[in-house]
Amino acid sequence: MDEDMGVAVRTVAEAGPGTGETLAPSVLWKAFRVLGVFSHSRRVLTLAQIVRRSGLPKSTAHRVLAMLVEVGAVEQHSDGYRMGLRMFSLGALPPEVALRDAALVHLEELHRVTGQTLHLAILREGDAVYLEKLRGRRYDRSPALVGGRLPARCTAIGKAMLAFSTERTLAELSTAPPAPRTARSLTSMVALRRQLAAVRVDGYAVDREEAVDGLACVAVPVLVAGRAVAAVSIAFAAAAGSGTVLVDPLRRTAAAIFRSITASSAAHLIPAGG
Structure with missing residues (x-):
């Protein structure tokens, strides 16, 4: 014993x-x-x-x-x-820590360039679970906390992962929809599926005041073998614009994270969302 x-x-x-x-x-x-x-x-x-x-x-x-x-x-x-x-x-033992460690240097570079609030998250049980958050230098209304959860369907980072998750994961979302966080939160599975289809085509997800009034986010998944093992997002004031100018920097960061986690074998340890 x-x-x-x-x-x-x-x-x-x-x-x-x-x-x-x-x-x-x-x-x-x-x-x-x-x-x-x-x-x-x-x-x-x-x-x-x-x-x-x-x-x-x-x-x-x-x-x-x-x-x-x-x-x-x-x-x-x-x-x-x-x-x-x-x-x-x-x-320090869970494989998610290895993913976070592999991603951090790339998140810090993106933070240096944009100065905005950045997130790294994984998908668990219909929620975005946040592994890292770098606060914006001027604006930070993001409710995300490291180790905390937000409903994936209400966040860009969650939708970026849901778009590349299993049908079983999406079916589970419809059985227990969370209470809306704002008047713009998605409550319809039909509308959510329509958005996720667009994410698969465009390669990025957005939310505009779906998690917090006045806050917008743009997110890109980190894909391994076609499945999202994580996602990265940038949060900004909704009044500042669409955020599409941030998509290419996010894509470069996601690609760099992919290279780091595959080199460190972290991707083989972390279940793809769902």
Whole structure:
């Protein structure tokens, strides 16, 4: 039995009967509920804040935190709790990190040229999941956060990937459509499919105030063997124009990312969206 599993088993045993924590899976779910309350804007939290945001009883939260501290997933300091270095090292293992590392130098060059807000994302379960964001020097109203999600159908970066995803992925979108984010958000699958067909022809996707009022985006997929493993986008003020002048720089960046990820074999590790 490895050390982490031993800690989990001891925690369950110590909980005792009648606590609702008689199974290891129950403790695991509670641990993820605790870890899930931390974010970029909430890096250090007190016990009271963790209890309030996780919805767990104070005694349960305290017990789970003790387990997480023991395995290094959380660190305790005088002002509260924060993510531990153990989580940082584990976070570097997923193949998406290899993709982000391969893409970053090309994103930074595009950011230097345009000065606009840039995104790198992958497609998961109908959402665009953001791996990187470089903020614009003058304008940044993008709601995207690194590690965060937005409905793919409401974003240019999501539509750039959906256009080159599987029919199964598109069918799943119609079963659970998200609430519209703005008055311009796409709610019709017929309209979405029409847009995706245009993306396949044009090679780029756009959204104009579909995710945030006043914000527009242009995006290009990173294609490997005809499938989108990721996409890159540029966000800008909708009043600034159509953004078509940004398409060629995006295409060059996507092509450079493709060369980098194929050279590093990252493309073979990351499932194509869907």
